[in-house]
Every structure is written in C-alpha cells, then in structure tokens.
Amino acid sequence: MSAPPSPEEKRYLLAEGDRDEDELVKEPESPGIELEEITLAEPGLDLDGMSRSELVADAVAFCERAGLMEHVKDFRHGALLAYGDTTNLTMAERRALQREKTHKWDQPFMVYYIAICAAMAAVVQGMDEAVVNGAQIFYYDYFGISNPNNDQTIAMIQGLINSAPYLCCFLLSCWLTEPLNHRLGRRGTIFFACVVTGLFSLLEASTQTWQQLFVVRLILGIGIGPKSATAPVFAAECAPSRIRGALVMQWQMWTAFGIALGDLVSYLFVNSNPATAWRYILGSTCIAPAIVCCMIFLAPESPRWCMLHNRPRDAYKAMLRLRRVPLQAARDIYIMERQLAAEREMQRGGWKRMVRDLFMVGRVRRAAIPSGILMFLQQFCGVNVIAYYSSQIFVEGGFSRQAAMLTTLGTGVVNWLFAIPAIYTIDTFGRRSLLLFTFPFMSVCLLITGFGFTLPEGTGRLGVVASGLYLFMVFYSPGEGPVPFTYSAEAFPLYIRDFGMSYATAVCWAFNFVLAITFPPMLASFKPLGAFSWYAGWCLAGWVLVFLFVPETKARSLEELDVVFSVPTGQHASWQVRNAMQKLGLRQSQRPLKPLYDLDDGA
Template structure:
C-alpha cells in the first residue's frame, strides 16, 4: 500500500476528512440525529423513564395499562438486558427469553400477515412475468407484428408501460397514499388497481389501449412495492424483521415462476366464436386473481401500529400490536418504543428539506450513489430481459412455442429456488462480496448464451447451450443482485431520510426497468441475439467495477459504523479498493502465501495493519 493511501486512511480514521468542507457542521448534526434515532431511550435515568412511561399511558387513554408500559419502557431501553430488570416477573422473562431462543414462535395473526405480504410479492412477480408468454401472441393480434422496427419499439413501450408509470409517478405517490389511507388502505387500493388493470389488459384490441391498461397497472405495482416491505417491517418483532423483509424478493421470484405457469396453463386454450386470442387474454388476466384475494383479506390483518400512532390513535395501535405479540409486556415495549422514536423523528425533521439533504450532505450522497448503482444494475444486468422476453429469446433459438414456455418456466423456477440461500448468505458472506463474486459470473454466462447463437440453426446443441447459459445466469443472479438491492438500500441511508431514500431508490429501479423493457425488442433485432446478450454482459462487467469502487459493505454494522463507512471520501475508498483487488486475487484465488496484509480502511475494523480484507477486492 502506498504511503499516500495509508496517510489518507489514517486521516479518515481520525475524522479529519477534507471532504466535509462547509457541510461538516450539518454532517455532525445529522450523525448525532442518526445516533439518537438508533435508541432514543439510551441514557435516560430509570426514574425519569418510569415517569415518562406513566405519563404516556395516562395521556393517551391507556392508563389501565400503566404498569405494563412502565415495565415495557425499561425493557425497551435495553432489550437484551431484560434479565436484570427487577420489575419483571418470571413469566414475563420466560416470554422474552423465548422470543430470542424461538424466533419463529409467533402468534398466528403475525403469520397471516406474513402470508398476505408474501402473496402481495407473488402478485408483483406475476404482474411482471405473465406478459412473457403473451408476447408470443398479442403483437400480431393487436396490429404490431415484429417484422417492422417501429413495431418493435411499440412492443417495448407496451411491455414497459407499468414501469414507466412506477418510475415517474407510482413510487412517489406511495408516501401520500400511506399518509392518508394507511398501510392496509394503500395495499388494498394497489391490489384493486392490479386486479382491474389485469382484467382490463385482457380485454384490449389495440396496442395503444393495451399501453393505457398497462400504464395504469403501474399504480398497482409502484405503491405496493414501496408499502408491503415497510408494512412487514413495522409489524414484525425485531428478531425476525430482517428475514420477513427479505421475503419480498423471494416471493416476487415465486410470482415470476407462477406467471410462466399461467402462460403454460392457458397456451392451448382455443378461441371461441367472436374472440381472438383468448389464451393470451387469460394469461394477462390471471395475475388479477391473487390480487383479488389480497383485497378480501387485507382488512382482517391489523393496521401498522406505527401508522396508527402517527395519527394519534393510540388505543387502536395497542390493539393492533397486541394481536401481533404473544404477551402484554412485548406489546407495551414495542408500542412505547415506536412512540418515542416518532417523537424524535418529528423533532429532527422540522423545517428540513430531506430530499435536498440526500444529495447535499456527503454522507447521504454516497449512500444515494451506492443505492442507485445496485438498483440500476438490477435492471441492466439483464434479468428482466429474460423475465419479460425469454419466450421470444427461446423462440429465436429454434424452440417451439411450447418449448419456449417450458424453458421460461425453468428460468422462473431457478430464479425462486436460488433466491432461498440468500436468506443465509446475505448476512454471512456480505452484500458487497456477493455482488463482486456474481457479477463476473453473470457476464460470463450471458456471453456464453450470446455466442451459442453462432451454433447452426438445425443443431440441438444451440437449444441446449442457450438454455444452459440463461439458467446459469439466473443461478448467479438470484442469491446476489436479486435480494441485495432492496436490503442494501434500506440499510445505507440514515434513519432520518430513509423513507425518502427508499422512494428514490425504487424510482431508479422502476425507471430503468422501463428502459430495459422498451429497448430490448428493438435491440434484439438490431444487435441480433448475440449482440444483445453481449451488450448486457458488458454492463455486468461495468457493474463489477462500479461496485468495487463505489459500494461499501453494510453487513452487520451499527448506525455509527455506517456513518463512518459512508463518510470516507469516494476517492479514498476507490483508491483503496484498487489496491485491495490484486492483493485479494493473489491471496484468495491464487492462494499465495506470505503476502503483507493491507491495513483496514475503517476504525471499527481494528488498528492499522491488524486486519485484512475479504475476497475478492471486497471489504469496505
């Protein structure tokens, strides 16, 4: 490591970064706010805490639960130190111990809520993938046959319409919708729009009518994608919160698989008299059925306690959280903590332009850049090209239509199955390491798929290699760039701008989803399949470089450590990673011995020279 780089690392660890310049005071204020949000009860004397809990219960119509809230506040101040709280009886301690040792022993109401959220994710996946099989039929029926270049753009526009709506409008209206209608209300409305739009697009007879129906579908996809993970997080106990939020991506992958199953199920449906294309109409309409089930069930689940408190409905908030917890002490602990957290948030956010601070404060800007990169690359890695157009791709590889749909089902199944290991690997291997390992593999497998089209048309080898390349690509994507973007974006932003940060991140995701959807039909024709797959292979190589230089690790870091990580100037982080990459290739791939360890970049990793980085070019 050069002396200049080592001096830069030491300089950062001493918090004398010249990158703070005139924003330094604001940055320090924001860091203090973030720490306060991490635990607003920390440092409050016992007697003051008990008095505050008593006043809370009496002021908000919960005086009959005063003792529960007094004990709950003591536990909330340090949830892992409940054994030392003398006010608790043994039965309450048993409940709190079991919460840690049997994480999945939860009330049935919570599991019903989990099923609802998982089904919402599956609807999301179906909304995205049912178009895949329909693409084999509806362009000809709606007057946009794919022999003409203008029609290829129109097909991309129709397919990408929901994501255009999401990126420009849908994700941004989720905040006012949640404010006025609550989490359940937003989910109900978005599910209704999904149901109605799915039926609507199955009834269209022109491409522009299909475009309108699918654009409206975006109002069902966007708010739902921004609300359901938040709803799950706000209703879940801390011990299983991360796993439940992770399920969004996993069950979205399951829904993508269901969409391909629907395409297969309706493929051979004949046209009755007076109806053209009943099979693709049923494919598109099928995604509305589970959305209808969500509509009928969402109000049987409790509303988010956090939202109810924000509206001053504390009695209803307690009823809701009591349905989701096994005991009064757990409900009182969590409700009181939500209350004080909201009070701190109101105090911090008064009079501030949080959207502006996301880009003007260096720490926040680096988090926005990193989140934008992973959201952008989830689209430009090429996964949704396959999700939306795999049937067309397989058809160009000389699959029959039914073979193309069967092969597409294989893609959907692998996408779901290989997302399951991510529940474990994302918190052990790390977000950054998963991406650095899988992006080169995805690039390689897309190149393999593209070059397979040079195999003669009449050879069964072409079919086999194209399918194998796409399947290997999917197996690399699912545990890496599949689950990481949402998880990373939820962690990277400071708590005080996390909501608006996630709106920005999801808007980036859906806008570039639209770009991919609208451009690929024309790209496939102009570049040929080999060039099109080579294009996205190139983007995966670019993605590796972007992640190497601009993406710090966030796994298992406290809020203070995250502030430190994202406060490192970008040039210092990038210079360090360029040094770490060849070092880790030699150490972990070529297994060279006796290499001099690199000094760590962050203070929380230990003293200079005591700890090395993980492979390859990873670390923080």
Template sequence: MKEEEIADPTTEKDERVETPTYAHSEEKIEVLPDVEDRSRGHLNAVFENPLAGIPREQLFKDVAEFCHKYDLMDHVETFKKGALISQDPAKATSLPELTDDERVALEREHTHKWSQPWQLYFLASMCSLAAAVQGMDETVNNGAQAIYMKPDQLNITTANIQGLVVGAPYLACAILGCWLTEPLNRYFARRGTIFISCFIAAVASVWEGVCNTWVNLFIARFVLGLGIGSKSSTVPVYAAECSPAPIRGALVMMWQMWTAFGIMLGNIMGVAFMSLSPDLSWRLMLGSTVVLPLIVCAQVYICPESPRWLIQHGKIEKAYTNFRILRPTDIQAARDLYYAHAGVELERKINKGKNFFTMFVELFTVPRNRRATWASWIVMFMQQFCGVNVIAYYSTSIFTEAGYSLTSGLLASMGTGILNWVFALPAFFTIDTWGRRNLLLFTFPFLAIFLLWSGFSFWIEADNNSSKARVAMVTTGMYLFEVFYSPGEGPVPFTYSAEAFPLHVREVGMSWATATTWCFNFILSFTWPHLVQAFKPQGAFGWYAAWCVIGWFLVLLFVPETKALTLEELDQVFSVPTRKHASYQMKNAWWHFRVWVLRQDPPPLPPFYQNAERLAEVGNFALE
C-alpha cells in the same frame, strides 16, 4: 469510562465528534443536549439511540407521562422495563427489574428467532401474495407478446411499439405510480395503499384481456403500472416495520421470493393457454392475473396496521395493541413501541413544517440520508441492469431465436420462472446471517459469466448439425443466470431499500428507490429489441454482463451492510463518511484476495466500526 467516537455525519472529512457513553453504576451520567440545542450537523449522533444517557429517574418520569398521555397507565411498569431495555439492549438481560420469564423471552429473540406469533406469519403471507401479484403481472406478458405481436392480432409492426407496450407498466411506475406512495400512505396507511394498488391491478388485468388495439393495450398496461408502483414501495416497508430485527431481512425478502413465485405463475399461464386459438390465448394469459390481487384485497384488512405508521400518526394505544399482536410478549411490545416512539418524536422535531418536496431534497442534502439514497439507488439500478428482466420479458423470443419452436420456447421460459423461485429460497436463510453485501458480492461475478455464456452461444451456427448445441448452450446460460440471480440481486434490493431510510423520509426514500428500479426496468424493456437489432444477442448480453462487473465494485465501495440491526440502529451505520467506508472496503477486498487467491496469511484488519460494540454485538457487523 472512555468516550466513544462517532463519525461526524455532516462531512466527508476525517473528523470525529465526541459523545459520552454511560454506565449503570456509580459513574456520573451526563445527559445529551436537547435536539433543539444541537446544531443540525450533530443530529445523527443523537439518532444513534434517542434514550441513551437519560438518567433512570428522568426516564421513568418520561415513561409515566407517556403512559398517562396515551391512556396506557395499566401498562406503565411494563413500559418502564421496556425503556430500560432500549437504553442498553446489550445488557438488557442483567436488569434486576426483569422477571425470569422476561429474561427468557429476550434471550429467545436470538436463540429461537423464528418463535414468533402466528399473526406475524399471516401478515408475511399476505405480503407474499401481494408480491406474487407483482411477479405475475410482469411475466404473463412474456408469452402473450410472442402471440399478439403477430400481424393478425394488434398490428404491432415496429420495435418501438413493441418496447412501448411491454414497458408501459414500468414507465407508469417511474413517472407516477411510485410517487403516489407518500400521499397514499399518508391518508390510507400501509394496508389501505396495498388494497388500492391491488384493486387497480385487478381492474387493469381485465382491461388487458379485452383490448382490441395496441393503443388500448398500452393504456391498460400503463394503468397497471399505477398499481405496481405504490404496491412495490409499500409492501416491503410494511413488512420491515412489522418485523423484529433478527428476522426482518428474511421476512422482507419474502417480497422478492414470492415475486419470483408470481413470475413462475406468469410463465405457467403462458404454457396453460398456448394451445388455444391465438386471439384467445394471449387474452387469457393477461387476464389470468385478476385472481391474486382480489385475494389480497380480501385478506389485507385482517392483518394489523403497521405500528410504526400508527406511532407516526399519534395512534399510540392502537400501535401498542398491534405490537402485542406481532410480538411474543408484552415486554417486547412495550420496548419496541417506546423506542420507536422516542425516535419518531425526535424526528418530528427535526422535520417540523416540512413537506414532500423538502423531504425529497433531504434525501440528497443530509449526509446520512444521502448515503442511504446512493446505496439504495445502486442496488435498485443493478437489479435491472444485471439484465434479469431481459429474460423475464423476452425469454420466449430469445429461445425461439435460438432455435426453439414457440411451444418449446414457452416451456423453456417456464423453466426460468421455476428456477427464479426455487433458488430464491436459499436467501431466506442467508440474508440475515451471511448479509446483504456478501450475497451481492458473491453472485455478481457469476451473473456476468452466464450472461456472456448465453450471448456468446449465439455464435454457434444454427445449422442442422449444431442447432441443438446452440439451443442447449443458450438455455443452460440463462438457467444458470437465474440460479445466481435469485439469492442475490433478486431479494436484496427491496429488502435493503425498505430498511435503509429513517422513518421520517421512508415513504419518500422508498418512492425514490422503487422509481429507480422501474425507470430502468422500462429502459431495459424498451431498448432490448433495439439492442438485439444493433449488436446481435452477443453484444446485447455482453452489455449487461459488463454492468454486472461495474455493479460488483459499486456494492463493494458504497453499500454498507444492514443485516440484523433495528431500523433505528441503522442511523449510525449510514453516519460513517462515504470516503472512510470505501477506503476500508478496498483494503478489506485486498486482504481477502491475499488470503484466498495468493494464499498468504496477512494480519487481520481492525473492525471498521470502532467502539460500536452494540452494533458489532447485535448485528455481528465487525468485519473479519
């Protein structure tokens, strides 16, 4: 059998590292060197599959020791089968050790991928509610700030104070909230972190509603950000770690879809309370967000803890119990547990003696991690600088400037929230089939077009004859922007970031990713009033349209696809040198331009991941 070539993860040079591939029959099997015997530069070749190449007898011995150590001897035969499946998943159904029912279960993972235990969907619903908390926290302030900005309310007189109050939660997320994720997860696990963050959000919601000065409101919203940051980092990771690979993207993107639902609820609260007295209306808008986080707090401990977190903390028997809850059969639970355990043990050897600081440094110094960090930064940065939260936070003010009354502006803002949620639904069906990259590459050009549409519509004179035309054009542009944002930059960033990092730096990596999005969220919310003052709506919208064009090229060159691969298989994807990936994607873009624009018939490009049959088969990842 030929040797498989794997891109060297330690360098950007055009070099290869040869590692043996293995067969099940009479061919000689070589054993990969132990991790301590390899140089640090070759670790990613091992990470591709920590069980690959282990002789069957040795594998069974390791499984028996594992089951004996963790009091799982009653399930040792199931774990042996699971280990064999993990060694070569592409040929799993041909293993003679499997029963007919077990073969059917493995096949159904791909033919009936939505046939999952109800507990998995209950967990997804809890994560969805946590996301709705997030979205509602963001947009109830949209209508409220149009009211408390009046001189007789909180005496907010400058754009600086307005931007500071609106952006306070996102400032807190960026500088503190997101970085609490790792210690909170370490001591309280995924469920505990979600509970704590939602409790903080509930307290801050009540606090917002009783504020009597803008300083008090700023402090309350800053505290709100402490809950938003750790929750936004933890919930997508929790969903990713509990979900099977074929539907992981769809379940993780529920975060953004139900964040959009929360955004819609926030806009609805603005409409619901707008007819009350000004001093009462904005308080009820902000205070209405107390309900959902309390529901999450009551529900979260009914869900199972993340099995991968339990494995990482040595609670193997409990992890198996939870995998059995979250998987249709014991053979799938045993397979996922043993495979994840093997990866965790390998990572534990590599990261022995490391602390938070060293893991953070490795986000940028280890090539595999650096590529994931850079790709996650791009999608998270662009989630803000595509301009969406200009609409989420200031749409009521934008609509009133376009010519709406305050009441009509609140109703029009509710429309943006409804569209944001409704058009997130298509991503539920496409994110694991069409892929993360394609959703972004398809939608970014439209985001740029409709931002320009909205901004340039302000050149229509707001006189008696044309004011209706200006209002209609601004509204249409902003609504169409939401239509294309929701299936692309809406769900992809949190899904992508939750799965891109290896387990041993996942909390730190997700903290980095979410701190990125909340940092630029604050910058956007703080600077928008200044942009509008300096460059008028035309220039302000044009600024973010330009970033959408830049974002298209960044995704094309530096963001690999991750759909339908296990969290462990993604190590090989991010081991490909950046220069190789960017070079190929430029050729691929030119090939598609020739086909679809010039109407030529060029020869197809070779698959990018040469000799990665497993990735191509499971992930459908070989580019056409």
C-alpha cells in the same frame, strides 16, 4: 448487566398498580436461564445520560400523553429494558427475552401472516410482469406489429407496449406512495393497489388495438408502483430485527414465484386459439389481487406507521399481536417513540423538505445512494430481459413456440426455487456478501447464453442457451433478486421512509422502463450475443459499485443503521479498498485497520 436499582429508584418501579416486590426481586430463577446471558433484540438506547428514575418518569409521561396509563407498568419496565436494564423481570418475560436470542424464528403467527400478505402482493407483481412474455407471441400478430424484418419503428412499438406500466411507475405512481400511505396506511395502500391491478388486468384482456393495450397497461402502473414500495416496508416495520431480512426478502422470492406462475399460465395456453390465448393469459392476473384484498385487513396496521401518525394506542395494540409478551411490545413502542422524538422536527416541511433531505442530509443521502445503486443493478443485470422477452428471443432464434414457452417456464421455476436459500443466507452471510459473490457468476452465465445463440441448429444450441439462463437465475435469485427491496425498505430513517422507498422504487422502475423499451431495438441491431454481452458487462460493473458504495445492514437495528450510514461514502469506499489490499498482502503496513463503525461488534 446494569447494576441493581437503588432503594430510591425501586420506588419508581413499585409505584401503585405495579408488580409486587416479592415477584420482582425474590422470584426463583428458571433452570437453564441466566439473566446475564440475555441479549436484547434491540440494543440499549442512547438516552443522553438519563438515570433510571428519569427514564421511568419519561415512560410514565409518554403513557399519559398516549392514553396508555392502564399499561404503565409494562412501559416502565419496557423503557428500562430499552436502556439495557434486565432486572426485575417475571419468569415469562425472562423466557421470552431468552428465546428472542436463542430461537429467532419463534414469533407470533401474525408476524408471519404479514409476511404472507406481502408475499401474495409479490405474486401479483410477478404475474403482472411475466404474462406479457408469453402473451406477446400472440398479440404481436393479432395487432399487426410482428417484426420479421427487424424494423426499428416496430421494435420501439413493441418495447413501448411492454414497458408502459413501468413508465407510469417512475413518472407517477411511485411518487403516489407517500400520500397514499399517509391517508390510507400500509394496509389501505396495498388494498388500493391490488384493486387497480385486478381491474386493469381484466381490461388488458378486452383491448382491440395496440394503442388501447398501451393505455391500459400504462394505467396498470398506478397499482404496481405503490404496491412495490409499500409491501416490503410493511413487512420490515413489523418484523423483529433478527429476522427482518428473511421476511422482507419474501417480496422478491414470491415475485419470482409470480413470474413462474405467469410463465406457467402462458405455457398452458400456448396451443390455444392464437386470437384469444393472449386474452386469457393477460386476464389471469386478476385472481391474485382479489386474494390479497381479502387477506390484508385481517392483519394489523404497521405499529411504526401508527406511531408516525400519532396513534400510539393503535400502535401498542398492533404490537401486542406481533410480540410474545406485553413487555416486548412496550419496549419496542417506547424505542419508536424515542426515535421519533429526534425525527419529528425533520418531518415538518412536506415534500420540499423530504426532497432536500434525500440529497442534502448525510444520513439520508448515504441510504439513498446504495439503495439507488442496487435498484439500478436489479434491472441492468439483465434479469428482466429474460422475464419480458425470452419467449420472443427463443422464437426468433428458431425455437418452436412450445419449446420457447417451456424454456421460459424453466427460468421462472429456477428463479423461485433458488430464492428459498436466501431466507437463511440474507441474515447470515449478509446483503453485501451475497452480491459480491454472485455478480461475477451472473456475468459469465449471460456470456454463455449469448454465445449459445451463435451455435448452429442441431448442435445443442437449446441446451447451451437454457443452461446459461438457468445458471444465471441460480446466482441471481439469492443475491441481486432479494437484496435491493430488502435493503431499501430498512435503510431510510422512519420520518422519510415512505419517500425514500418511493425514490428507490422509482429508480427501479425507471431503469426497468429503459430496459423494456430499448431491448427490442438492441436485439434487432446487435443480435442476442451483443445484447447479452452488454448486460454481462453491467454485472461486472455492479460488483465494483457494491464493493465501494454499499454498506452491510444485516441484523442491524434501526438505531445501529444510523451509525452505519453516518460514515461518509468516500471514507467507506477508501476503507474497503485498503482492507482488501491488506487481505491480499498488497499494503506494506499490516496493522489492523480501525473499525469502520463504532459498534459493539467492531464492524
């Protein structure tokens, strides 16, 4: 704990309009609360040796610049709190800070409301991805592009239609994220994206040729890209660091729910008129975007976005709705101001500067590398083969349409249910540990699925295939499902976060497009066993890539992440190899390795 303030320093705290000295110094302690036990949600800042008096003067100067002088007393004490000084707190503030440590889920309703908004945007995403799985069984026949003879040209047309939104995402719409966020904010960008997806979902259902469907689905991607990049960032910027992972991963969990919901809609229409069933399936995705549009403007704008755009009064007003007491809000706003002060010079230069920094600035590059790896692996682990094509695979494998739809629905439900444990595990076991544990099992499950297709009909083929897919989802859902978007949303510095998330989601959708357009020809050439074995191999490769190149980020504040990503990539990989060899007894020297990061926990 910091030393008590000197009489001279105390005069800064007890200036005109501040708290009464008796309240600050002589207030009795609350039973069961020891001030020394308080651990702040954000660690003390590195303030270049500033004294308490200089720190308070800096907080006052910030209030003057920001037009927040009526809240100056909270910012004085918030600045000291950011520094690590926990003296001179009221009883309500002490209780709030203690509960910040001991009851991490005790947060204002608005924190969870923003997570719900992001979750509903994810439902939109999941349905947009999943409904094509069931609809294609009908519209291939309607448009005359079914492929009983495994014609490669027809297979490419099928893949092009299904992959059209993701082509738009990585070529255009993901890169619209930064300018849209700059002009519209987080809330406005999500609103815009949901309007686009809702409108073009209806247009999908009214197309008359496969060319029209391709064009409409291509434009649908304008709504998918910015939404997928913005909603996780919105949740990450509003969540306290101790539960940030759990709230941000709601994106993937509720994307899984949206996929299951899309599969359910497909199953409900499986016995309908084939000429119209696919229209109802595709058109059903207009409902969820309308709900998000109604919800989003009841939430405050991201305080970090407001601070980035020189709107500190709006940032503080929003933060008051996201923290229990004004002192916590003032502390977090002051921390943002200090971080931005170091980054503002980097904000100049526009797109050229950001593109250069993404690859040339070590701190940013080391966030971009693991973010790109995880987004790539989310596609090439094979999950969207199941999400986009499982119904068609099952039908071509001899299953009835109803059995194919029911099995596909089961994968969606399992995907969602087993994402629920990740709410707790992602901030306890950590991002990296979950991935290292689940990737080998995912590989085995895909091999089981592929070999299941080689069994003759009537020998349990459906059971083996379904079991392989369901077990794959059991391991995918708490690992490679939620981690990539959570990781990318928190890894980049604030000044380049929008552009960094644009890059990460562009990588995701680029390989999503590659997967979607290549799988029909791959299936025609290599059959299910070869296709699923290909992605099983990538799951094993993914384990190696995560082990070497993906640092852990769980429960780290934004400032601690600067330390984590300051370690060169080669040094991180080398340390992980040597540490593993030591644990396995393969190194001659058994002296403990020097910690990889210079942090209090010795990580």
